[in-house]
Amino acid sequence: xxxxxxxxxxxxxxxxxxxxxxxxxxxxxxxxxxxxxxxxxxxxxxxxxxxxxxxxxxxxxxxxxxxxxxxxxxxxxxxxxxxxxxxxxxxxxxxxxxxxxxxxxxxxxxxxxxxxxxxxxxxxxxxxxxxxxxxxxxxxxxxxxxxxxxxxxxxxxxxxxxxxxxxxxxxxxxxxxxxxxxxxxxxxxxxxxxxxxxxxxxxxxxxxxxxxxxxxxxxxxxxxxxxxxxxx
Numbered sequence: 001x002x003x004x005x006x007x008x009x010x011x012x013x014x015x016x017x018x019x020x021x022x023x024x025x026x027x028x029x030x031x032x033x034x035x036x037x038x039x040x041x042x043x044x045x046x047x048x049x050x051x052x053x054x055x056x057x058x059x060x061x062x063x064x065x066x067x068x069x070x071x072x073x074x075x076x077x078x079x080x081x082x083x084x085x086x087x088x089x090x091x092x093x094x095x096x097x098x099x100x101x102x103x104x105x106x107x108x109x110x111x112x113x114x115x116x117x118x119x120x121x122x123x124x125x126x127x128x129x130x131x132x133x134x135x136x137x138x139x140x141x142x143x144x145x146x147x148x149x150x151x152x153x154x155x156x157x158x159x160x161x162x163x164x165x166x167x168x169x170x171x172x173x174x175x176x177x178x179x180x181x182x183x184x185x186x187x188x189x190x191x192x193x194x195x196x197x198x199x200x201x202x203x204x205x206x207x208x209x210x211x212x213x214x215x216x217x218x219x220x221x222x223x224x225x226x227x228x229x230x231x232x
Contacts, residue, residue, distance in 0.1 A: 006173055010076030016086055017072050023090045024065045028058065064089075067153060075160045075167060082159065086150045135205030139198035147191025154184030176227060183223040190215050 013021075038044040068089065157180045160167065164174055190212055197209030 001073060006074045006176065007170070008073050010072045010074070011166060014072070014076075014078045016078055016083060017069075020068060020086060020198060024068075026060065027061055038197050064149070071153075071156060071160070072172075075163075077160060077163070082156065085152050085156045085159065089149055089156075099150060133203040136198045136201065136203040139206045139209060140195055143194030144190050145191075146194060150184045150187035154157075154181055154188060157181045157184060179223060179226040183219055183226075186219045186222075187216065190219070 010017075068086075157177055161174070161181065163175045164177070169177065193212045193215075194209055197212060198206040201209060
């Protein structure tokens with residue numbers, strides 16, 4: 001019976017991971033709008049109203065960091081192809097903050113906690129971050145980036161699969177790698193659905209297609225169930 005667990009090949013952090021951790025850390029730091037503590041109750045309420053968006057963005061970034069971390073722990077690759085693909089992953093990290101913390105916070109989260117929306121019908125005015133007509137462009141930008149990052153993750157796992165003989169992957173590790181490739185392709189498809197849906201809808205209705213993101217947890221659950229199946 002073959003091994004049912006991954007044998008870590010990246011025992012120590014290499015320079016690729018060190019640079020990547022700096023980028024992820026910087027992105028997480030940017031989530032903090034102000035380092036000053038609130039001075040009044042009103043300031044405190046404003047800070048707390050932004051916490052759900054902060055938590056959601058933090059969770060998404062940490063999920064990407066975890067995917068990145070386990071890839072290098074499992075395969076320990078540091079060849080030129082991995083360096084190029086890893087650079088493409090890091091390129092996407094910063095735009096994620098604006099979409100999640102600004103758009104999702106104001107369209108999904110802020111109304112649930114009774115806060116005022118900062119998306120207006122016309123440009124200008126205090127506290128206006130964007131207008132409703134900007135939804136299509138914002139979702140298309142995010143969908144393009146979302147699709148791109150998971151396409152790159154898929155390419156990284158495909159590269160590891162191609163090197164399965166050099167890495168001496170076991171049958172379980174090969175199956176797990178193939179499952180990872182499929183899950184990245186499925187997430188890539190979610191990004192394409194975001195892009196296509198936003199393009200087909202009216203500019204002020206483009207944000208509705210963001211509900212496609214509910215497919216992502218379903219993909220995570222499928223991948224987790226496949227891992228259990230691969231170990232059999």
